[in-house]
Amino acid sequence: MTVSTTALPQMHHVEFDAGLISRLSQSGPRYTSYPTADRFSESFSYRDYLHAIAHARARGGRHPLSLYLHIPFCDTVCYYCGCNKIVTKKREKVVTYLGYLKREIEMQGKLFVGLNHVEQLHFGGGTPTYLSDEQMVDLMNHIRRWFQLTDDDKGEYSIEVDPRSVSAERIHRLRKQGFNRISLGVQDVDPEVQRAVNRIQPEDMTLEVIRAAREAKFRSISIDLIYGLPKQNLQTMAQTLSKVIAANPDRIAVYHYAHLPHLFKPQRRIHEADLPSSDAKLDMLALCIKRLNEAGYVYIGMDHFAKPDDELAVAQRQGRLHRNFQGYSTVVTG
Numbered sequence: 095m096t097v098s099t100t101a102l103p104q105m106h107h108v109e110f111d112a113g114l115i116s117r118l119s120q121s122g123p124r125y126t127s128y129p130t131a132d133r134f135s136e137s138f139s140y141r142d143y144l145h146a147i148a149h150a151r152a153r154g155g156r157h158p159l160s161l162y163l164h165i166p167f168c169d170t171v172c173y174y175c176g177c178n179k180i181v182t183k184k185r186e187k188v189v190t191y192l193g194y195l196k197r198e199i200e201m202q203g204k205l206f207v208g209l210n211h212v213e214q215l216h217f218g219g220g221t222p223t224y225l226s227d228e229q230m231v232d233l234m235n236h237i238r239r240w241f242q243l244t245d246d247d248k249g250e251y252s253i254e255v256d257p258r259s260v261s262a263e264r265i266h267r268l269r270k271q272g273f274n275r276i277s278l279g280v281q282d283v284d285p286e287v288q289r290a291v292n293r294i295q296p297e298d299m300t301l302e303v304i305r306a307a308r309e310a311k312f313r314s315i316s317i318d319l320i321y322g323l324p325k326q327n328l329q330t331m332a333q334t335l336s337k338v339i340a341a342n343p344d345r346i347a348v349y350h351y352a353h354l355p356h357l358f359k360p361q362r363r364i365h366e367a368d369l370p371s372s373d374a375k376l377d378m379l380a381l382c383i384k385r386l387n388e389a390g391y392v393y394i395g396m397d398h399f400a401k402p403d404d405e406l407a408v409a410q411r412q413g414r415l416h417r418n419f420q421g422y423s424t425v426v427t428g
């Protein structure tokens with residue numbers, strides 16, 4: 095993929111170069127976050143961490159933080175999944191996990207006293223909405239006790255939502271609990287693809303969550319898609335894109351499915367014969383880029399697209415776009 099700013103001044107227009115992609119085709123780390131987890135090193139010790147905090151304190155000034163909270167629980171397993179997760183129906187496991195998480199929040203909060211202003215907060219998973227409402231309220235209160243969240247709704251406070259796990263009322267409650275951005279896992283709307291990956295998610299369910307998120311005035315609604323899944327082809331991808339574009343989300347992420355069954359056990363349940371070929375995957379990616387461009391989405395970078403008036407696209411035009419461990423952002427955080 096090459097990126098140029100010549101055809102559309104102020105906007106990144108994507109030119110798809112399948113030949114270049116084929117020539118550079120080789121395995122690399124999964125860039126869902128950066129630096130990727132397998133690049134973390136023991137050579138950065140706890141002492142180094144304390145030293146970095148002391149250094150920030152000594153420098154003075156403002157050092158807003160970015161917090162990521164991982165809620166690893168899921169009700170059922172999606173076969174393509176490569177996330178760090180615990181698939182269980184035993185809800186009591188959450189209680190133990192939350193106990194440890196709250197202790198960790200308190201420990202970190204104590205280290206960052208006076209430097210604890212949080213401009214970016216992200217709940218990822220797993221399925222963050224696996225937590226009950228009461229557990230979510232309690233956790234958010236605990237975060238507010240040890241860290242300073244903005245009261246003016248200006249921070250980027252986001253949550254990943256599995257549309258299969260929430261009602262419209264729950265979406266409204268998440269907004270009241272302080273979240274102002276929402277990201278929905280969709281992956282593909284085709285029923286046969288959904289069956290092949292064990293993620294049955296009727297379209298209406300997704301649309302209902304989007305409707306509720308708009309009503310609740312979430313500042314940004316994002317949809318995640320995946321190309322390269324079993325039973326996918328150009329036709330299913332075209333239908334998925336039409337439906338997702340019609341739903342009009344502010345952001346769309348299009349991830350590549352990496353089939354690594356030796357690393358991720360659930361992927362062993364995917365029939366390899368159902369996987370699209372490399373060429374078919376490239377065609378699907380080209381189609382995604384073409385359709386999203388035509389629909390007016392701006393290419394942000396990596397797998398991300400946003401509407402021209404979305405904060406990410408505005409920040410990109412103004413040269414204020416940043417990338418940190420949690421992905422693209424309009425704020426600089428520590």
Ligand code: SF4
Nearest residue numbers: 168171172175177220
């Ligand atoms: S894709 Fe999401 S919902 Fe599905 S198993 Fe993985 S973490 Fe859970």
